[in-house]
Every structure is written in structure tokens, then in C-alpha cells.
Amino acid sequence: MTIRKMLVAAVLASVxxxxxxxxxxxxxxxxxxxxxxxPKQLPNNWVIGQIGGMxxxxxxxxxxxxxxxxxxxxDKGATLTPKRSRCCAPAPSVMEFDAxxxxxxxxxxxxxxxxxxxxxxxIQLDSKGQVWLTGNSDKDAQLLQFSRDGKFMRQFGKxxxxxxxxxxxxxxxxxxxxxxxxxxxxxxxxxxxNHRVIVLDANNLxxxxxxxxxxxxxxxxxxxxxxxxxxxxxxxxxxxxxxNDGLVYVCDRTNDRIQVFQKNGTFVKQFAIRPETRGTxxxxxxxxxxxxxxxxxxxxxxxxxxxLIVRRDDGKEVGFFGHYGRQAGQFHNIHQVVTDSKGNVYTxxxxxxxxxxxxxxxxxxxx
Amino acid sequence: xFGALAALSLLAAAPSANAAEALQxxxxxxxxxxxPNSWIMGQIGGMxxxxxxxxxxxxxxxxxxxxEKGAALSPPRSMCCKPAPSxxxxxxxxxxxxxxxxxxxxxxxxxxxxxxxxxxxKGNIYLAGNxxxxxxxxxxxxxxxxxxxxxxxxxxxGSKDTNSVGRVADIFYDAPSNELYLADGxxxxxxxxxxADTFxxxxxxxxxxxxxxxxxPAPALYTPxxxxxxxxxxxxxxxSDGLVYVCDRSNNRIQVFRKDGTFVKQFVYDKDTKGSGSxxxxxLWPDRNNxxxxxxxxxxxxxxxxxxxxxxxxNTFGTGGRQAGQFHWVHALAIDSExxxxxxxxxxGKRVQKxxxxxxxxx
Numbered sequence: 176m177t178i179r180k181m182l183v184a185a186v187l188a189s190v191x192x193x194x195x196x197x198x199x200x201x202x203x204x205x206x207x208x209x210x211x212x213x214p215k216q217l218p219n220n221w222v223i224g225q226i227g228g229m230x231x232x233x234x235x236x237x238x239x240x241x242x243x244x245x246x247x248x249x250d251k252g253a254t255l256t257p258k259r260s261r262c263c264a265p266a267p268s269v270m271e272f273d274a275x276x277x278x279x280x281x282x283x284x285x286x287x288x289x290x291x292x293x294x295x296x297x298i299q300l301d302s303k304g305q306v307w308l309t310g311n312s313d314k315d316a317q318l319l320q321f322s323r324d325g326k327f328m329r330q331f332g333k334x335x336x337x338x339x340x341x342x343x344x345x346x347x348x349x350x351x352x353x354x355x356x357x358x359x360x361x362x363x364x365x366x367x368x369n370h371r372v373i374v375l376d377a378n379n380l381x382x383x384x385x386x387x388x389x390x391x392x393x394x395x396x397x398x399x400x401x402x403x404x405x406x407x408x409x410x411x412x413x414x415x416x417x418x419n420d421g422l423v424y425v426c427d428r429t430n431d432r433i434q435v436f437q438k439n440g441t442f443v444k445q446f447a448i449r450p451e452t453r454g455t456x457x458x459x460x461x462x463x464x465x466x467x468x469x470x471x472x473x474x475x476x477x478x479x480x481x482x483l484i485v486r487r488d489d490g491k492e493v494g495f496f497g498h499y500g501r502q503a504g505q506f507h508n509i510h511q512v513v514t515d516s517k518g519n520v521y522t523x524x525x526x527x528x529x530x531x532x533x534x535x536x537x538x539x540x541x542x
Numbered sequence: 543x544f545g546a547l548a549a550l551s552l553l554a555a556a557p558s559a560n561a562a563e564a565l566q567x568x569x570x571x572x573x574x575x576x577x578p579n580s581w582i583m584g585q586i587g588g589m590x591x592x593x594x595x596x597x598x599x600x601x602x603x604x605x606x607x608x609x610e611k612g613a614a615l616s617p618p619r620s621m622c623c624k625p626a627p628s629x630x631x632x633x634x635x636x637x638x639x640x641x642x643x644x645x646x647x648x649x650x651x652x653x654x655x656x657x658x659x660x661x662x663x664k665g666n667i668y669l670a671g672n673x674x675x676x677x678x679x680x681x682x683x684x685x686x687x688x689x690x691x692x693x694x695x696x697x698x699x700g701s702k703d704t705n706s707v708g709r710v711a712d713i714f715y716d717a718p719s720n721e722l723y724l725a726d727g728x729x730x731x732x733x734x735x736x737x738a739d740t741f742x743x744x745x746x747x748x749x750x751x752x753x754x755x756x757x758x759p760a761p762a763l764y765t766p767x768x769x770x771x772x773x774x775x776x777x778x779x780x781x782s783d784g785l786v787y788v789c790d791r792s793n794n795r796i797q798v799f800r801k802d803g804t805f806v807k808q809f810v811y812d813k814d815t816k817g818s819g820s821x822x823x824x825x826l827w828p829d830r831n832n833x834x835x836x837x838x839x840x841x842x843x844x845x846x847x848x849x850x851x852x853x854x855x856x857n858t859f860g861t862g863g864r865q866a867g868q869f870h871w872v873h874a875l876a877i878d879s880e881x882x883x884x885x886x887x888x889x890x891g892k893r894v895q896k897x898x899x900x901x902x903x904x905x
Contacts (some may be wrong), residue, residue, distance in 0.1 A: 199549060211571030211866035222862050249871065249889070252817060252841065259816040261842040262862035284765035454612055454619040478612065478620040498820035499582055499610065499622040503866035508609070526609070527890035530864035 213533035214276035222263035226523025228298035240298035246510030282325030299352035304521035309349035317347035335366040340393040343382035364415040386440035403447035446490025466540035475512040569867035573896035574636035582623035586886025587656040589876035642686030660713040670710035701754040703854035704743035725778040747803035794817035809853030817841040825877040829903035
């Protein structure tokens, strides 16, 4: 609780700085406020379910990978027989929004491809605008590639029972995808079943390398949760993100930590994130503050239900925004966090949260 | 969609009210502010507004999941949160003024599931619940001091019993007669009227003003011409001209009575609605004539603005969803003297939202 008080004090201090002298705001961490008008009302009587994954493309469009099957009968009453209510119908799984909150396009969903993920989770666009998707059920052993407008292209693995962390022919419920365009490599946070980061060659979708915690060979040994010093990843390995300087950030969610690697898997350092957290863990997802040095990590903490602002060089928490709850700007199981080039933050919620929110920064990132 | 979008563009074009413009609302997502003390709210059973336009909320701490009340677990799971007390008073700016109540307490039976609350303007507040054993009505001071109880936590007594209630969903205080009108309820099938001081039985009625009946097995729901009320009888409100409005939720209708229980007429909305029905709660637009009824529909998840005179729908707003201004099981409404509307949600909705009108009520 003392930590919280200090943080509150720090945030209040930074708010004062922003209000008092706009020019020096760039020296402190940004603060954020919700833009409750984003997104706009969906067309076609659509409603969205849990937000498995989110990403931002080169045009600052926001891509959402949501779970139509997480909606209950009351949510999708208009599709029942007999019809239960006027509202609503599940939206397609993949949705592209612009920064103003307009839905640009939507496609995909259960039944649209034989190996469509049982539970939608990872989404990432590559530099050609192609869309990569994964799922987190214990049958989601696959990675799918689609064109930007939803035409199926290629896949690695398929819907089949997951195996183990030594299997290089299939995946184990992948939570997150990162793409190293220069090397043409795909990094996967693998995942809800396996305990590894696995790297595939994007040219021919073949295995290249993998590693566990501290860069060691992955194992599936049973481990306790909430151990930021644990020798291996626990489940889920929940995010993988590559910074501009080439460092690879991995969320070991239920161990309340983020581990940092070089692209070849060499361990660099780790940050414990609110290590007293129990439940589903503190380090759900992270996004880079888009200034020149990517000075901050913005971490979705789905247990405390705050977005944490953490200094990237030393892991020190310097601010947070949000609060547990259902009002605008609050979170119920915040699960995803992404940033666009202007420093807008977009979040997505799971469980009964089932929404996406936009947060606007107090000052733009300095490049 | 149902005219709501059209009304929004009207708003944008001409913000000043005029005679041709229909009443419409837009969300104020800044209300309420974050609760103090790491508190979080559960489902919203009921809401009301006091004479100072403060908003009173009756919420359900026991509807919170372990995840939501992680800071109250042992060991704590997370920094947030702890269940807020059941009764919370907010001011118009969204600050908490007062809070009290909740499971436990000596000398009375706190409801198993919080549902209804109403003030009498004399420093008292009346509460009821819709849990399986909530056959009671409670009276407290607005500071939370227990005053009086009718009925008790027990198995149901039925719609003929005049010394208890049957899972009351809504309470209306009629100041001129000092009477309480009860929407009774989730167990019984009646409107019951009692004296607000003595809790003595005065009168009761069922659908069409007939004697109330508990029919077993329960007749088919979604029958707007059913001879009896279904469960739940979910709202009761009295307009300035003395007409009494009752939500027969699962029959998708509102019945209108005189204060003596004489049936006047009924309005039916989306008669094919299944689920939990279309008529959940209602408020009266606070102009001189209560020109409009504002009706929450927690199955279709929108709010209808209805001309009270003839029951016609003049506008709607909201749709299903979790974003600001959308609804997941919109369940309870309150309205202040300026026409600001407050809407509370149940199931996993668990929030209260404020909606600002596009015109002032004319008095």
C-alpha cells in the first residue's frame, strides 16, 4: 500500500508538472486520460466479446482479435432461435479500427477456416500488411497467415492437442506474436501450454530456435506460480515484443515478471512487476512508449487492473493509470495494451470486460 | 438504429431545445469518480435521487467475484479491490458522500440480494431485496440507523399474506398519503400498498386491478394479455396526476392504474422479447406533466423514451455492449430534477452511468 501511495504522489506530481509547464512535461512519464467516445457504435447490430489480442499497423489503425464465442446468450440474443432480443449479433473475430473509432473492416471467425483458433489470442501484422493469428486453447497448436483483407495464405501447425515444449513441428497455445522484419523471423510467446519463446523463419515457416527462462532450454516441469526468481517460465508465456534496439521483452505473467533477451535468446535482465500479485499475475502484456528511445514500457496488469508505466532501462514503476471497475477508463481484466505512433494507448479486456478503450497522452512522444 | 442516430445528428446540428426536437440523452462518461478506499461496486439493484439531487445506489457486494475483490482475500490477490458498502450516496459531480449497510447487522434481516430503495424526504430510506428468502421490507434513517421491518427472512408467504412481502423489486413513496407502493415482486404477483409509518396493510391488487394470484405452475411468460402479473413485478412509479405505472417485466408490458388499484390501460413493448422481458424500470420526465416515461429494457439493452399520454415511443438510446453509453442488462433508473438520468446494470454489468438530456424539463 505504501508503494501505491508513493505512486499516487508521483502521478499527482507529474500532473502538476504537465499543467504548470507543458514544455518540461517530456522529462517526466506521460499521463493518460480515457477517450470514452472511441470506438464508435459498431454497425450491423454487432457486439464484441473478450479481447484476445490487439495490434497497431503502420497507418495507426487498431486491429482487434476478439472472441465471438465468449458472448453469452443475452449478449447475442438477436441471433437465437427464437430471437430473444433486438440486440445483438457477434462481430467477426478480426476487426480493424481507425484512430477515430470507425470500423474499417471485419472478417474471420469460427468456421471460416478449418483451423481457426478455438480461442482467439495472438494477432500481429507484418510490414506487408499480412495478418498473423494464434489461439490459446489446448488445441491451438497453429499459426495462421491471412492477407490484410482476410484471404487465407499459409499456416504452421493445426488445431490438434498440444504436445510439449520440445516439439518443433507445432505450437502450444501461443499468446503473442512479434515479427523481426529485417531477419524475416517470427517470435512467438508459446504460451498457455508450452514454456518457451519459439522463433520461426517467416519465409518457409520452419523452426529456427527456442528458449526458456534465462535463455535456457525450455522444460515443462511443474512449477509454483508467483516466483519472480523461478528457473523456468510458467504458463502462460503471455507476450513477446521487440524494441527498436533489438531487445526482446517476454511476459512471464504468473511469475509477475518480464524477462529481456537478445534476439538470439541470450538472457539480458529481468524486471519483477508488483511481485506480491497473486491470481492471474501482473505482467499481462506490454507496449513501448513511442519516443526516440522507447523510454517506457506500458504494462497491462490484469490482476490489479491498472496500466503501469515502467522505465524500460531499469524496470522502475514511475506511474500508472486506470482502476478496477466497469466505468469508462477503468478495467476489468485488462489483457492487451498497444500504442500508436502518436502515443495513444489502446487497451482490451477479457472475462466479462469485453471492451476496447482509447487513452490519450498528456504530451506527445519526443522523437 | 431505432432513431437514436438520427437524434444524435439533430443534437449536433442544433444544441438548443425546440418544440420539434425529441427528448434524447448522451452519456457523461466522467461520472462517477473512482471510488475511495479501493472500493468496487457489484450489480446495481436499485437507485433513487434525493431532494438535493444526490444519487443513492443500492448495490450488491456479494455479486463481486474473487477476482474483483482480490484485495479483500487472504492473502490479498491484488491491490484492488474491496467491496463497497451496499448503500452509496453520490453527489451530482460523482463524489461519494455517504455509504453504509451490507450483509450482517444486528436487529434486522439484511436482504440476501439487494434490490429496491426509496427515500421519503423525511430522513428515512426504505430497502428491499429479491433473494429467495427476502420476504421483508426495511426502514432505516438516511444515516443507516435501523428503524423498522415488515416481514422477515423466510420461505415465501404468498400474494395473499398482508404481514410480509415477497421479494420486492421496487418501492414508491406517495407523500400526500404517506403510503408506500411496493412492486411485489420476484415471489409475489401484486402491487401492495402500506402505511409508511406503521407498515399497516392498506390494499393490494394484481394485473388489471384484480385480486393477486399465485398460479402454479407459472403460466407462460411473454404474454402481454396475461390475466395475472408474471414474476417479477419489477417497478412501480406514480406520476404527478396520480396514475400508477407498474412494470410486468416478463410480460413485456406496463400496466397503468389509479391509486385505488383501478385498472386504466396498458402499454406493450417489443412483445416478442424473450429472456428477461422488455420493461425493467421506469422514470418520469420531471416536467410539469411528466410528459415522458423513460423505460429501461435490460433484454434489448436500450432505453425507450415514451410519450406518457399514449405510450408511443418517441426516441431510444443505447445498445448492448460494455463501452461507455452502452448497456449490459440495464436494470435500474433514477432521474434528478434537471432531467439527468442515471442507469445501473446487473449480471456482469456492475456499473452506474450518467446521461445528460438535450433539453431542460419545463415546469
